[in-house]
Amino acid sequence: MRPINSIIEEVRSEARLIRTFRLDRDLSPRPGQYLMLWIRGVDEIPMSFSGPDCITVQSVGQATEALFEMGAGSSVGLRGPLGNGFTLKGDKILLIGGGVGSAPLAFLGERARASGLAVTSLLGFRSKEDIIFQERFEALGEVIITTDDGSYGIAGRASAGLKEFSLFDYDQIYLCGPEMMMWDVISRTREHATKTQACINRYFKCAAGICGSCCLDPDGTRVCLEGPVITADRLLESEFGRYRRGPTGEKGPCRG
Numbered sequence: 001m002r003p004i005n006s007i008i009e010e011v012r013s014e015a016r017l018i019r020t021f022r023l024d025r026d027l028s029p030r031p032g033q034y035l036m037l038w039i040r041g042v043d044e045i046p047m048s049f050s051g052p053d054c055i056t057v058q059s060v061g062q063a064t065e066a067l068f069e070m071g072a073g074s075s076v077g078l079r080g081p082l083g084n085g086f087t088l089k090g091d092k093i094l095l096i097g098g099g100v101g102s103a104p105l106a107f108l109g110e111r112a113r114a115s116g117l118a119v120t121s122l123l124g125f126r127s128k129e130d131i132i133f134q135e136r137f138e139a140l141g142e143v144i145i146t147t148d149d150g151s152y153g154i155a156g157r158a159s160a161g162l163k164e165f166s167l168f169d170y171d172q173i174y175l176c177g178p179e180m181m182m183w184d185v186i187s188r189t190r191e192h193a194t195k196t197q198a199c200i201n202r203y204f205k206c207a208a209g210i211c212g213s214c215c216l217d218p219d220g221t222r223v224c225l226e227g228p229v230i231t232a233d234r235l236l237e238s239e240f241g242r243y244r245r246g247p248t249g250e251k252g253p254c255r256g
């Protein structure tokens with residue numbers, strides 16, 4: 001699939017290092033799907049949709065820094081929507097987000113509310129200054145926020161907020177955030193693993209199921225094609241939370 005051209009229509013600052021880019025194209029994505037964003041002359045990187053025509057990006061390295069140099073009117077290349085996305089099920093759902101990983105969950109929560117589901121959210125951030133989309137989540141239902149430094153809400157990681165809920169009350173749990181935050185949640189909530197859909201991150205190159213860069217040990221699941229949303233029972237049996245492969249295929253530590 002060749003990239004299509006797209007113009008950035010608006011850039012919004014959400015937090016210290018997080019911005020939302022609204023594009024001139026609505027690619028009709030399902031929440032949890034992603035696009036490959038081509039920043040010409042720099043790199044092509046995967047980004048989840050935070051709305052039908054939006055991505056929300058944390059600046060972490062070369063490509064994202066180059067994107068942050070762009071404003072309304074700049075052009076980028078897009079391939080997508082790609083991947084499986086989340087599946088909405090049941091009547092009552094819990095969203096658990098960490099940092100910029102909360103962005104695709106805001107999109108999912110809005111779709112869920114529009115379909116009449118009851119939505120509760122547990123969101124974890126490093127600090128008060130890093131909180132994103134608080135109003136979007138509060139418009140959906142009850143929201144519990146945790147911060148690592150205790151500057152807002154419950155002090156601690158997102159898992160510190162789990163005691164506020166009985167997970168048995170929810171038909172489905174949706175999770176997205178840094179890998180160790182997600183691992184922390186799924187390893188504490190094993191009895192709910194089959195109803196936990198996690199949107200995960202691996203190093204993507206082709207995003208077409210061909211190169212093998214994103215494969216999960218031990219069964220070779222191609223995260224770019226068969227994911228990025230994978231149920232926690234499968235993640236508990238995989239490399240997830242233990243190691244991940246980088247651009248050369250070498251094993252490295254998980255982040256966050």
Ligand SMILES: Cc1cc2nc3c(=O)[nH]c(=O)nc-3n(C[C@H](O)[C@H](O)[C@H](O)COP(=O)(O)OP(=O)(O)OC[C@H]3O[C@@H](n4cnc5c(N)ncnc54)[C@H](O)[C@@H]3O)c2cc1C
Nearest residue numbers: 045046047048056057058061062063064201202203204228
């Ligand atoms: C399915 C999916 C959805 C994502 N959604 C979002 C999102 O909504 N918002 C957001 O801010 N980030 C998202 N990411 C992460 C984002 O793709 C990386 O932060 C980005 O590629 C970093 O590129 P860089 O050149 O700025 O940084 P680099 O300096 O290249 O790397 C910084 C870190 O990002 C990782 N990374 C770099 N390139 C890739 C790649 N092609 N695939 C996966 N990881 C990579 C590196 O391993 C490194 O640890 C998503 C990743 C995946 C796989």
Ligand code: FES
Nearest residue numbers: 205207211212224
């Ligand atoms: S990124 Fe190439 S197979 Fe997934």
